[in-house]
Amino acid sequence: MWYDKFIVGTFDILGYICLCITILGATVLILATDKVKLWILAFFTSCTQFIVAIGLFGWILYLLKVPMPHYTDFSDAYYIHTIYYLFNMNGLPDLQLVPRFAGPFLEPGHLGTMCVFLLYLNRFALKKMGNIVLLVGVLFSLSLAAYGLLLGSIVIYLYQQRKFLWISLILGIFLSFGFGAMIYNGGDNALNTAIVMRLEVNDDGEIAGNNRTSMAFDSAYARFLKSNQIWTGVGSAAFGTHENGTDNITLGCASYKRYFFLRGIIGSMLIVIFLLFYCLYYRSSWSFGFFIVYLVANLIRDYPTMEMWMYLYLMAIPCLSLMQKQQIKKIE
Incomplete structure (x- = not known):
């Protein structure tokens, strides 16, 4: 530092x-003692789950076309933010070809990465509602980086648990959803546009989503x-x-x-x-x-x-x- x-x-x-x-x-x-570290980590996790849940509630209302008060901030040299109070949106609503969920974070990738961190720390215990909120947050972010990090962290977790059959199953599920997105509605869908198409390799050998x-x-x-x-x-x-x-x-x-x-x-x-x-x-x-x-x-x-x-x-x-x-x- x-x-x-x-x-x-x-x-x-x-x-x-x-x-x-x-x-x-x-x-x-x-x-700090181990007890204090565990308490702080649990408190931080709960707070993050809570604010992501609030953001998801507002995001669902937005997707349902429910009118909500908002304003646009142009103060940053790079970002344009539309603030809906319950969540933040990158860019202007009318120009969003594929809406991506960012919650209270600066951009969808930030939200998705933090959610993946906490899912790994909670050992992907999806029996707990808070962890389901985090997983939904990752999926709604439509962030290629977050999706890749999620897949990698799941594979690491399953490897640690010696669940090798589950690794094959999870990889199969991700591939199935990818192929399904390419086929569904002729590829004209959010998952294909935001994730799958960005995995295509250009003529120069670079991945299309490498921005x-x-x-x-x-x-x-x-x-x-x-x-x-x-x-x-x-x-x-x-x-x-x-x-x-x-x-x-x-x-x-x-x-x-x-x-x-x-x-x-x-x-x-x-x-x-x-x-x-x-x-x-x-x-x-x-x-x-x-x-x-x-x-x-x-x-x-x-x-x-x-x-x-x-x-x-x-x-x-x-x-x-x-x-x-x-x-x-x-x-x-």
Whole structure:
């Protein structure tokens, strides 16, 4: 986090105060007892399930064409948000060819990723209504990244449970829905448009849905790989000088490429080493599974040190280790 501040952040008093608060929160979580970690994680999970459920209620009303008060916010350099109070929508309602659910999050992919995290932490216990809410949230997000992360986390969970037949069944279900979406209504449906068609491979060998970086960024990234900046990263210089952020080379980009571009080899290695060693300290297959899910999620979206994700990781790793030990004791 200190590396982020010096290389990527801005030098101002407020920024350092926020950084100190962030580090203090992380330290408290690391030093907290297992009982406290479990309580905080349960509370966070319940709160997330509750706000996603409220968003889903409003989303269903929206899909049913029920008029609801809303306003549009154009203040961000990249996003346009239409706020329906019960949920947030990216873009303008009239231009939504395929409506995607974002709940209270910035975009559907953010919602879907967080829901997948919590589903894995709750061991996909779909007998609990809160976890069903999270699963519906992922499905309604129509996020290719979230769908892929969901499939991967389910496979990891089933592998840990030694349910190999179930892995084949789940893969078969996903493939069946994919082929079904291609056929249903001639392919003119939300699932085919938002997910299946984005898996097609273009002439250049790239997946159609690979929109994590812009052409301008890719060009700058290619030059960066051949420069001396590769060690420490481009840092805050990538954000440009205009107050509205329109000259930010990373605008609209997200992936491991952006993270590496900003922080270089040193910064990228520091976060990977921390995440790995923190996981290995607790020595649990359940925890290591979450480490894989978290790592893949950040290869897509690159938020490993953002408070909401980082705090969740700091709680999840020791809690999963403890829960696995408790399950082993019950079996014995």
